[in-house]
Amino acid sequence: MIRLLTLSLLLLLRPATATPTLPISQQFKEAPQFYNSQECPSVIHTNNGSVVHVAMTLDAAYIRGSMAAILSVLQHSACPENIIFHFVTSASSDTFLLHETITNSFPYLRFEVYPFEDSLVAGLISTSIRAALDCPLNYARSYLANILPVNVRKVVYLDSDLVLVDDIAKLAATPLGDAILAAPEYCNANFTFYFTPTFWSNPSLSSTFDDRKPCYFNTGVMVLDLDRWRDGDYTRKIEEWMELQKRMRIYELGSLPPFLLVFAGKIAPVDHRWNQHGLGGDNFRGLCRDLHPGPVSLLHWSGKSKPWVRLDAERPCPLDALWAPYDLLKPPFSFDS
Secondary structure: OHHHHHHHHHHHHOOOOOOOOOOHHHOEOOOOOOOOOOOOOOOOOOOOOOOEEEEEEOOHHHHHHHHHHHHHHHHOOOOHHHEEEEEEEEOOOOHHHHHHHHHHHOOOOOEEEEEEOOHHHHOOOOOOOOHHHHOHHHHHHHHHHHHOOOOOOEEEEEOOOEEEOOOHHHHHOOOOOOOOEEEOEEOOOOHHHHOOHHHHOOHHHHHHHOOOOOOEEOOOEEEEEHHHHHHHOHHHHHHHHHHHHHHOOOOOOOOHHHHHHHHOOOOEEOOHHHOEOOOOOOOOOOOOOOOOOOOOOEEEOOOOOOHHHHHHOOOOOHHHHHOHHHOOEOOOOOOOO
16 A cells, blocks of 8 residues: 555656656657658758758757757658758757757757847846746847848748648748748737737827738748848847837737837738647637638647647647647656556
8 A cells, every 4th residue: 555655646746747867858759860852952051042941949948849840840841951940049048958959859950059148138128918928038039130140041930839730941932022021910810909008199109000001920930031131130120119118118918019010011921821820828828729710831839828738737728639749758757566
């Protein structure tokens, strides 16, 4: 009886989200290696037009999601060897450990890790409706043009809480025209919701959108022209709105509103299939949601709840089953009876 009680206690205390005693770099399985199809062009230089550059942030809290996202990108690509990943991580994090974690699971992956100085943005961040949105690394997407090498001229930015079920090269090939940024737009969303009454009641602020038809877009999936971004110094434009937010409360939702202020109504459209977002529920309760009508190329668990958390808690939403096949976390140690 005592032995059974002891075993039950050990099982209850066992961490749900990581294999016990193992460092993070050894918590994940090695992914299969994926090869280019015969039709893929040979790539020697990183600025070759056939290379797809993908940027993501990387930290210990979301590493499990990042690993799944990477696997999904490679698995559904016709030319996976032509993809280069650019991971941005906080300069205060253990960069070597994160690098080792990626290498252990993807020993063949072409990637670089770049430190992001939290101090660049820490003084500009205003408290939002959810603590996770206030992390400095959440703002790194605004600095990609400064962080990535100048020979990276175009990049697909992806959040860590998503999986692709289509070839990322199709998304990367989105024609930008004269735009700096491409993303799916959601013009049925209530755009006024993203800014406070203080903003809308001030003509000098609300007139920002006078010559545009602004629509909401989600910044977790974007195609960015970094050359044009650098030429127009769009990082500084975003910072200016963040500085104003510190003086007067004009929005509540973290890093999204400054992007909307600078780019809404000026972006190149992308089919909605490339960001079936909101699967993590809203920012308050994280309730289960269904897919938007139409085809799907990318599933995005934006919102409060994440699929790996719900799966570990044995309270998954139905669509979390679509994320689970990409989960590289090793199963926990079994206990002898």
